[in-house]
Amino acid sequence: MRSHRCGDLRVDDVGKEVMLCGWVDRRREHGEHLAFIDLRDRSGVIQVVVQGAADLRSEYVLQVTGKVRERPSETVNDSLDTGGIEVEGSEVIVLAESEPPPFPIDDRTDVDEVLRLRHRYVDLRRSRLQNNLQSRALVTSSVRKAMEEQGFMEVETPMLVASTPEGARDFVVPSRKDPGSFYALPQSPQIFKQLCMLGGVDRYYQIARCLRDEDLRADRQYEFMQLDIEASFVNGEDIRNIVSSAVAVATEAVTGEKITTIPSITWQEAMERFGSDKPDVRFGLELVELTDLFKSTEFRAFQAPCVKGIRVPGGAEFSRSRLDELTDKSQNWGAKGLAWIKIENSEMVSPIAKFLSEEEKSSLKAEMSGEEGDLLLLVADEWSTVCHVLGLVRLEIGRPPINEGGFHFLWIIDFPLFEGTDENGNPSSSHHPFTMPHKDDLALLEDGETEGIRSLAYDLVLNGWELGSGSVRIHRQDIQQRIFTALGIEPDEARKRFGFLLDAFKFGAPPHAGFAVGLDRLTAILVGEENIREVIAFPKTQSGSDPLTSAPLPIDDRHLKELGLKVLPPST
């Protein structure tokens, strides 16, 4: 139906007879004698000149036959790639008419997102999404190539799997043949990729769809894509090098930026300095350790296991309402309060100034390198609360837009093996129960310790977003048994929950390790989008609905009955 794409034509094509197809992007009519039509397809826009009246409207689909000609020099449009030429339309066929679109197909209008999602097929015509989807395709094709070149083999794993009690809430699929039983949709191919290693696949990868029924965020959808990787006879560093080169290839493909080495810091350091296990290192405002300084303070609020602060250069200008807002948020995030101190006219100006001794004030200023005009923000509490809250305060105050400051990849290593406790008071795995403990901490595990044990788990972080995580897996049954014991999982229970996997490990398990990279997030950051919905063709809203198809929807009773299901009335 067409000989060329609109945006591909150049001055070299002058004189050619072409046939183009596309949408009416914009029209400029000059009465019954002359009209200019900007014809748009995926490649771009070209001006079609029509002699005589043209009864065309926005978004009509046209097939245009005509000759490419150079524009008169005074009418060249430098802001268009095709601006030096135009097509003299000799025949214009309307392939489809269009009602006026529900919103403008341009880049200037910031349209309500529900409207965009309801008419996503129209939204997709806009260059923002066209470009984003193109970049997304570039990410997947380039990482595929990178993985293949490193000797990885793509293996597909099932979408209908057994539900496991670990991790996120599962999406479930009722079994028709076995009413009352359910498949789960995979949260990740974790088990299967490890089984691939048992199966001698050696180097596995997959661009895998993962599903988790947890509340959505700007960087979270129910379903998302991962570059999933597992390799045998490698250590964690090998895996990190493999992943580093894959994301570097993707970054260069999309942005042209070369990523050479990706620095590593330990989880401990990330928490101490940035109050986060996914630090955004594009800006300062690092946390300052102040616990010792207030060791014997008279001020009750600072008599806590941990005190840290952030120095905000120039922050003395913060208004009272801004500080109150920060305090409210800090409390919402779990702190008892947020202490603020302004350094004005060489004085420590603060509601709490009177509770601090002169010595405390001067050493605080020195410790935090406080200068005239600065604001000092302090939190005192348990170590984890202090880090968590100040980490969020830091982002609230200083975080730049996602597309500023380049691409700061960072490896976070030496995660703790356990974190928190479950409802029975047993420690929980911070990554998953098959994560290999750090070899230097194996002795602690022997002693029945759980606190302070590091694991061979690692995360990849980009500009403050967790891009993915992975670990060295346990391939020895004795160590696995120790972990289950530490987690309070009895042998019977372990057999029930992970029996098939434990069985598999009896038959010659190679040492292996793996990783998974969130491709929606990677793509979003590479194209400078704050929200992964902008790099997904058909995303869901924050409440998990799809305004286009109205999913989720009830199903009829006959269908329910066939599946052996009954819907309870909404609880009140």
Next chain:
RNA sequence: GGUCCUGUGGUGCAGUUUGGAGUGCACGCCGCCCUGUCAAGGCGGAGGUCGCGGGUUCAAAUCCCGUCAGGACCGCCA
């Protein structure tokens, strides 16, 4: 489960603080004019459940309560 923000012709906004006639701006739409525009231009016109429900008031887009939808975040996400 929680905190905060948003909802006004088809679209994007202003108006809400301090209640007084559906008032305004830009784009789009419809009609007419226009032979070199390119976010074309000129003239004219149509288009409104101010998300929804209730309350206060002589009077509510505006104040109060509730609710729905959307968004950001905390919890949650091995």
